[in-house]
Each structure stands twice: as C-alpha cells, then as structure tokens.
Amino acid sequence: MALMHIDVCLVIPAYNEEKNLPELIEELLNAGFSRAQIVIIDDASKDSTLKVARKLQVQVLHLPINLGIGGAVQTGFQYAVKRGFRYAVQVDGDGQHPSAEVLRLIQIAKSKQTDLLIGSRFIDGKTEFRSTLIRRIGKAFLSMVGLLVTHRRLTDPTSGLRVVGERLLLQFSKFYPCDYPEPESAFWAISNGFKVEEVAAIMRPRLHGTSSIGIFQSAYYMIKVPFAILIRNLSLRQGSS
Amino acid sequence: MWKLQILFSFISIVSLVFVVRLIRRGDLDLRYSLLWLMSTVVMLILSIFPQIIEQGSKWIGFQIASNALLSLALVTLVLITLAQSVSLNRAKEDIRRLAQSLALLGDSVKKEE
Numbered sequence: 001m002a003l004m005h006i007d008v009c010l011v012i013p014a015y016n017e018e019k020n021l022p023e024l025i026e027e028l029l030n031a032g033f034s035r036a037q038i039v040i041i042d043d044a045s046k047d048s049t050l051k052v053a054r055k056l057q058v059q060v061l062h063l064p065i066n067l068g069i070g071g072a073v074q075t076g077f078q079y080a081v082k083r084g085f086r087y088a089v090q091v092d093g094d095g096q097h098p099s100a101e102v103l104r105l106i107q108i109a110k111s112k113q114t115d116l117l118i119g120s121r122f123i124d125g126k127t128e129f130r131s132t133l134i135r136r137i138g139k140a141f142l143s144m145v146g147l148l149v150t151h152r153r154l155t156d157p158t159s160g161l162r163v164v165g166e167r168l169l170l171q172f173s174k175f176y177p178c179d180y181p182e183p184e185s186a187f188w189a190i191s192n193g194f195k196v197e198e199v200a201a202i203m204r205p206r207l208h209g210t211s212s213i214g215i216f217q218s219a220y221y222m223i224k225v226p227f228a229i230l231i232r233n234l235s236l237r238q239g240s241s
Numbered sequence: 242m243w244k245l246q247i248l249f250s251f252i253s254i255v256s257l258v259f260v261v262r263l264i265r266r267g268d269l270d271l272r273y274s275l276l277w278l279m280s281t282v283v284m285l286i287l288s289i290f291p292q293i294i295e296q297g298s299k300w301i302g303f304q305i306a307s308n309a310l311l312s313l314a315l316v317t318l319v320l321i322t323l324a325q326s327v328s329l330n331r332a333k334e335d336i337r338r339l340a341q342s343l344a345l346l347g348d349s350v351k352k353e354e
Binding site (some may be wrong): 060064067 | 348
C-alpha cells in the first residue's frame, strides 16, 4: 500500500526533538513508509537531535544555523524538489500527526488533485484536540483576515499537517515565510490560484516537551501573520493588474 | 556664534576622519557608507556656513533655524536606519539560502560516499 505513495516525501522539521523522533519514525515505518522518503531537517538543535536522527537511518539534513520552522520546512521542500518527489507532507517533529492521518490525507490529496491539502482540527466537530481559549480566538481572527482578503474560509489555517503538490512545492521551495509560515503560505496559495482544500484530521497533543509558542510569541504571531497575509495579497493585486 | 561654529566644525571633521578611517580599514563597506560620508560633509559645510541654514529655513517657513536643522537631522537618521534595515534583511536572506544549500549539499556528499 505504501509503495503506492513512493512519490511522497515526508518532511519532518525538528528543533530539539530528540525525545519525539524515534517514536515518530517508528510509527511512520510501521504505517508502511520507507526510509528513503522520510527526511528530517535538524534546525541546528541544541540537543542531540542530529545524532538521534542519523541513528534512525532516514534522510537527514543538518542546518548549520537555526532558521525557524519555515526555513527548515522550506529546506525539506527543496530536498523534495531536488529528489523529484511529486508530493511533500509536512509532519511535525513533535508527534502531533498520527501516521494513519498522514496516509489518509495523501490519498485524498491524490484523488482530489489538490495543490495544498490541509488537515483541519476544527471541521466536523472531530476536535479531540483541546486548545486554549486565547488560541482559538487567535485562530478565528486569522481565519477572518484570510476570509476578507482571499474570500475563502479556512477553519484551521495554522495546521502543520499539510500535503503539498508538485506545482506548489516548486513555489514554496523558492518562497516560504521564515516564522509562522502556515497561514501566510496557505492564503498565498489560494490567492495565486492554487487548489487548496481542507479535510478533517485528528491530531494528538505533543508527546514530549512544550509547544514552541509562548505568550510574547503569541502576541507577535497575532500581529505579524495577519499583516503578512494582508501585505502579500495587496501587493499581489497591484502586480497582477 | 563663532565658538559654536568652531566646535561643530571640529566635531564634523573628527567624524569625517573617523568614517574615512573605518572605510580604509575595511570595517565599513564604501557602498553602505556613502550616506554617512555625505552627512558628515553636509554637517561640515553647515558648521562653516551657518547662514545657509538661517536663509534656507526662513525661506521654507521655519520659525527658528534650529527647528530646520533638527528636522533635517531626524529625516537623515530615519533614512539611514531604513537603508540599514534593508541591507540587514538582505544579509539575513543570503544567510538563509547559504544554510539551506549547505544542508542540501551535505546530503549530496553523503550520497556519493
């Protein structure tokens, strides 16, 4: 079954994820993915992520300096393009994305021929995933900004579980935001005529450690990302007219 | 008045010499330092001939000459800061691309081994 998906590259950005990686890789291998299609991008971790990743005998890219999640994921996309993969799935290094869901999303992306398929935690009331009130407000706000600018509603624009198709992959390998890239790139894809869809997906809480986003970062997030969505789309309209 | 003239001429000359020295030592790229050079030269000219400011500010409509001077200084500083933000951002982008190609190159090298 997984052999059907040999054209899919699993991109795993990892910053200080030494504890989560072994379980995650084992789960992916059990689901039928091969070592050749899994690439871990070590974003200059301070712990032994690089050593752990190399031991797992999957593909490992080591960034000499910390670029942030966007820069790391983009490196994975560049790798996927270079090696001729037709799809790339971003799978977060913290183990939030179950393999079964990754597999299901790949199948949907292929049958629907989407350029970007986003696994949403908030469609269908399938939300076992508990989030704080503030985060929910923040996400609703982001959705609203995106809706105003692109006239499309995304229920979960910050989701990290995404299947990127060949055409968009090429774009993302050239341009991808450095920090908090998910909402900005999703709405960018929409306003540039790529086929973007959302399907319900189940996610787990992190296996180990805490989320990388604290209070100050949240504030920065809520100012930076809506701005980025606005500016990208406004300048685009000028350019295309 | 002449005391001020001498004081500021002195300060301008010192900054000019300092900037030129930085460029000669290679600590300051000539490309990005033209603004600094220009502003020190302008400062020197204005210190020697303060009449320029007085006449100019009167002509534009400033009530006090010092207001014109401060506005000029403020605008210059803001422009320089903006230019530096741009070049800093460029450097950041370059570093990002470098790091990424290094990571990808490491993968290719490993494959050949």
